[in-house]
Amino acid sequence: MPSWRPLSTRRTLPDDRMVSESRFFCHSQEGKGCLDEVAFPRQFPAPMTSGDVRAGARIIEREAAKGTLRKGPQLFEACALAVVTASFLFISQEDAAAQAPSGMVRYNHPVYHNGRRLLWHGAWRGRLSHETARTAPARAAIAEKSAPPPQPSPAKPAPQSDPVKPFSILADADDLAASRMAKDFAEILNAKGAAGRAIVGPTSPTGISKVMRTDLADFAIVPFDTLTAGVKYGPDWPQRVPIVARLAPETIEIIAAKDVRSIGDLQGKIVSFGDPDGATGVSARLLFSRLGVTVNPTYEPLTEALDALSAGKRGAVVVLGAQEAHAFGAFGADGRYHVVPVSWSPELEQVYAPARVAAADRPNLVAANDSVETVAEPMALIALDAAAGSQRADALGRTARVFFDNYDAFLSAERDSHWRDVNLAADPSVPSAGWQRLAGAQGWLDERKTSADASLDAFRASAKKAADANGGPKAEDSDRLYGDLTRWRGLMQ
Secondary structure (H helix, E strand, O other): OOOOOOOOEEEEOOOEEEEEEEEEEEOHHHHOOOOOOOOOOOOOOOOOHHHHHHHHHHHHHHHHHOOOOOOHHHHHHHHHHHHHHHHHHHHHHHHHHHHHOEEEEEEEEEEEEEOOOEEEEOOOHHHHHHHHHHOOOOOOOOOOOOOOOOOOOOOOOOOOOOOOOOOOEEOOOOHHHHHHHHHHHHHHHOOOOEEEEEEEEEOOOHHHHHHHHHHHEEEEEEHOOOHHHHHOOOOOOOHOOOOOEEEEEEEEEEEEEOOOOOOHHHHHEEEOOOOOOOOOHHHHHHHHHHHHHOOOOOOOOOOHHHHHHHOOOOOEEEEEEOOOOOOOOOOOOOOEEEEEOOOOOOOOOOOOOEEEEEOOOOOOOOOOOEEEEEEEEEEEEEEOOOOOOHHHHHHHHHHHHHHHHHHHHHHHOOOOHHHHHHOOOOOOOOOOOOOOOOOOHHHHHHHHHOOOHHHHHHHHHHHHHHHHHHHHOOOOHHHHHHHHHHHHHHHHO
């Protein structure tokens, strides 16, 4: 398509008005009254941009409009100029028509744009668009685009509670009761949407310290003696290792030959305390220390310890929470061994709970229809490295709330029986140390405090008085019974 360069946008309408438009159409007959200069850059040496020619044409138009146009040479010169210009236009039309640009259609009427004759238009132009442009009185105003209607702001999502972080709970491999409870803890909380797992490992003060340094576990089931001894390793343990719940005590058993009639008979003998970093080793050391009996401890797995006892190389073997240990399956069938009694004494009252081993528990070690008096080690579910106010304490507190909310699931028959002896609101204090409860667990208990029940308080007081007066089960047993009664009354309401 030829490259036209605009020179002017003026035209004269029949009503003698001068209008500037984006398109140039001549409405007068035979081009009269449409005088203006045009230029075709490809046909002239240079565009006709002379101000004299442009000015002369406009003077003629104005003079004609006023009726004062002078006759004579000036009119002749103007007409001659128009004739010459028109001849060039028709010549250029014929030349341009010979070569139709691709995709263009020729105008069927004279069209001028900025002083130039336009011969072609795009194939998309229709007749209707030309008629509309021809009859339009003036340039159409561009309508302002209306602002889009305001969109309602999306509703804010409802605030959600922080997610419960995945957890690990640690238990001693030799403490079968604790290992089963850790497994129950992980399985039930997993079913309730709190992902976690149970692992086994050392739960002595040294072992717990290693676990906290490596962030191996978040919770642990340990004997109270671990916490008592742990204060010696780290004075900040009561803050860093808060208690979630006080658990049911686990029975301590001392297995020896029948000639050992009391724990005092083991003075100076070799006694197996289990794994050196295990829960049994800590409890055994502190038990003999409290009773004033000095022994030579050795540390080994239970199976090896029982074999050494059978061979006469050990004076006794101490076990904790091993009621269902497979190692005791056939041991003692020859009738040479028994469970050594541990008599209740004031030295033990502040730490332990009284316990008995029945013939049904150890048929090869306890005479039929009989039982042996011993002691039970209090246990605790603790949070590791969870000092109050820390982000870790907040995260573990959310897990503890899931545990408390779903505690009824721990009372089913397929779960460890120790869960049914737990009072979640029991005092978490540890002898000789002021221990804290995990903030999330304490908050859960505070939210569910009920008004005092005078009848239950009277029952508790009378039960303690009767127990102390008759020399029977100690006052601690009344606390457990009180907790069971409270739970029963809650279920009945």
